């Protein structure tokens with residue numbers, strides 16, 4: 001997970017789990033075929049998993065190339081402008097393939113589908129079906145399945161039978177961060193009942209799932225019938241062999257949850273807690289609802305509870321009004337918190353958000369410099385922290401089996417990404433010695 005980039009998904013995808021169905025590429029001539037392309041965060045990866053099951057139930061074989069597909073589904077992200085530009089590029093290419101008679105139908109789903117801009121895109125690119133994140137289930141009818149009636153998306157079946165699975169515990173977001181389009185495209189928070197989540201996890205575990213990631217835009221804001229997120233996490237940790245959660249909001253993060261990460265064996269010792277800025281002034285402009293000191297205190301609790309754990313964050317550079325002094329405070333917070341990784345985003349104005357109309361636009365050159373300064377600080381810290389792991393023996397969960405190079409990709413209990421020399425299949429555990437470390441990944445060899 002130790003990646004640091006401005007181009008990475010909105011929240012870290014745990015070692016980019018291969019979606020089910022990938023690799024099961026079918027010949028285009030056999031029956032109907034569909035290709036799903038996913039852009040963005042884990043929520044979108046998970047929504048794609050659900051759509052994948054619908055198309056499979058409808059008799060479509062999944063293919064990986066547009067030119068082999070009768071139906072192409074673009075499941076999209078709207079968080080930053082460059083995400084939209086990328087999708088436009090794909091839509092242009094799909095129009096060309098459609099003119100050549102190769103692709104028959106195109107569906108646009110996800111966050112762009114929920115945005116007003118989707119109407120213009122539908123007309124410009126002749127898109128056959130546009131669905132938002134709230135009505136993804138309507139794809140069922142489009143592909144010839146009986147109409148699904150649903151109150152909200154999380155009750156759609158998740159991934160089954162894989163060694164790792166996402167489980168959505170809530171959708172939407174009740175915050176109104178100045179820069180963020182998510183509340184507009186994903187709506188207000190809706191939490192699933194605890195029993196339903198636990199039953200789904202039990203079902204997944206019975207089917208072979210070994211690693212469960214609880215998903216939501218602000219998972220720690222989850223509450224239902226008097227229960228809070230920590231109650232849900234503890235209940236899941238009783239039935240799942242390994243559980244992680246993302247993404248969290250500092251205002252909702254309880255000390256109790258941070259301590260549970262350290263105490264409970266089945267919870268991965270890894271916390272993703274987006275801070276966005278180290279400046280109280282900017283945090284206020286962003287409407288984040290906490291000050292830098294409160295964030296630091298929470299990190300103190302986490303470090304004490306899980307000294308070996310990994311900590312990651314999201315940071316926005318160049319939000320309108322950000323001064324050199326604000327930036328310095330972000331650098332100071334990064335130094336103090338010693339993050340293991342971070343997703344650093346250059347501010348991207350989103351139409352309909354408050355920040356898009358704020359004065360004090362920061363020039364591209366300044367944004368670029370600040371981005372590099374934060375990146376350098378994060379990487380130096382991460383490198384230093386990773387060096388401390390060298391020589392240790394770790395139990396590693398294998399996520400992806402060995403490639404031709406003989407290296408499998410796994411994760412330690414502290415949440416470090418590891419390249420490990422082993423032929424063990426995905427879903428197994430191996431013990432390995434950490435031999436070296438870079439800023440993003442550890443390198444280990446299997447001990448038997």
Ligand code: SAM
Nearest residue numbers: 010079179180217247274314315345346347348
């Ligand atoms: N709900 C999570 C939270 O509040 O921390 C994050 C969800 S958001 C989809 C993921 C990240 O994208 C945010 O933490 C923020 O850093 C970044 N982001 C959102 N809107 C942005 C924008 N307009 N420009 C740049 N980065 C943005």
Ligand code: SF4
Nearest residue numbers: 173175177180182217
């Ligand atoms: Fe967006 Fe803020 Fe909600 Fe996160 S908490 S999804 S950044 S509005």
